[in-house]
Amino acid sequence: MKQFQYVRPATQQAVLDVINKPGALALNSVVSENKLVADKYPLLAMALKAGASPQLRNMATVGGNMMQRTRCTYFYDTAMPCNKRVPGSGCGAYEGVNRMHAIFGTSTQCIAVHPSDMCVGLAALDAMVIIAGKKGERRLPFTEFHRLPGDHPETDNRLAPDEMIVALEIPDNNFAKNSYYLKVRDRQSYAFALVSVAAALDIENGIIRHARLAMGGVAHKPWRLFDAEKSLIGKRVSEESFQQAAQLAMQGAKGFGYNSFKLKLAPAGIAEALKQASGLV
Ligand SMILES: Cc1cc2nc3c(=O)[nH]c(=O)nc-3n(C[C@H](O)[C@H](O)[C@H](O)COP(=O)(O)OP(=O)(O)OC[C@H]3O[C@@H](n4cnc5c(N)ncnc54)[C@H](O)[C@@H]3O)c2cc1C
Ligand code: SF4
Secondary structure (H helix, E strand, C coil): CHHHHCCCHHHHHHHHHCCCCCECCCEHHHHHHCHHHHHHCHHHHHHHHCCCCHHHHCCCEHHHHHHCCCECHHHHCCCCCECCCCCCCCECCCCCCCCCCCCCCCECCECCECCCCHHHHHHHCCCEEEEEECCEEEEEEHHHHECCCCCCCCCCECCCCCEEEEEEECCCCCCCCCEEEEEECCCCCCCCCCEEEEEEEEEECCEEEEEEEEEECCCCCCEECHHHHHHHCCCECCHHHHHHHHHHHCCCCCCCCCCCCHHHHHHHHHHHHHHHHHCCC
16 A cells, blocks of 8 residues: 555655655646656657546545546436446447447447546556455556456456555666557547547667557457557558558457447558557658
């Protein structure tokens, strides 16, 4: 619990001095404005600044943003069935107005999406979640923190009832020069992502040495694009390699009617985010 104690809002700056460990109570606005975060992890700063509104970012915390539940209008409409609200009752969105909903990792039980921007950046950056509970401390890769719906959409993440998030660790990387967070949404501010893409590249002499890609607005959890990342390694920075990676990323995607436009928007977003990150614009 040590991290948690010295990360009260009054001591925001103290926690950010430990740059690789943003504490769970650090405010989204403070983390996004921190110079070291901007210098070392610009992808995280960009993702945070794309979230919500300045007022909300001034209240939202790292832990709270991770813990927000998936967003779905049917979840709040008690006249409609919702397996997440009442397990076994059905899913109103599956054949309903599902424009905001998932295209990856869905189940017949639930097609809701996780709404966070910050989490998409953290998934791409290989963050580790530091969790404290009665049995002590444990660490979980960020990509494993949130769950896919499966047969239990009522459970959003892998935190046990007696546990808390205390901090995050982000490993060093060479992505600072070539990172970009693209968020496609209905309004330029105060709107959840239709599709978002976190792209980070490590480029040497025009050749991609390492790549990280994750998407938001498309799944019950931040959706990491491991196969597309691998396809980029060793390739020259080019429109063609970005388009190929984007097509590869779409394997297994499925639309549900109103949200089927995401099947085209998502690959276009991946290619554009990679272009922006690489400077190929
Ligand atoms: C209108 C609106 C628009 C938004 N738009 C966006 C957006 O575009 N992008 C985006 O990323 N986010 C968005 N958000 C989310 C917002 O940024 C907040 O992160 C979110 O509302 C959670 O609030 P909070 O951080 O104050 O957490 P809280 O409300 O304080 O906590 C949320 C939950 O997490 C639990 N919790 C908090 N900290 C911990 C911890 N350390 N360990 C375990 N459990 C914990 C709490 O008990 C609670 O159950 C939006 C929110 C609203 C209301
Ligand atoms: S998509 Fe999930 S949250 Fe939305 S109605 Fe279906 S079960 Fe409920």
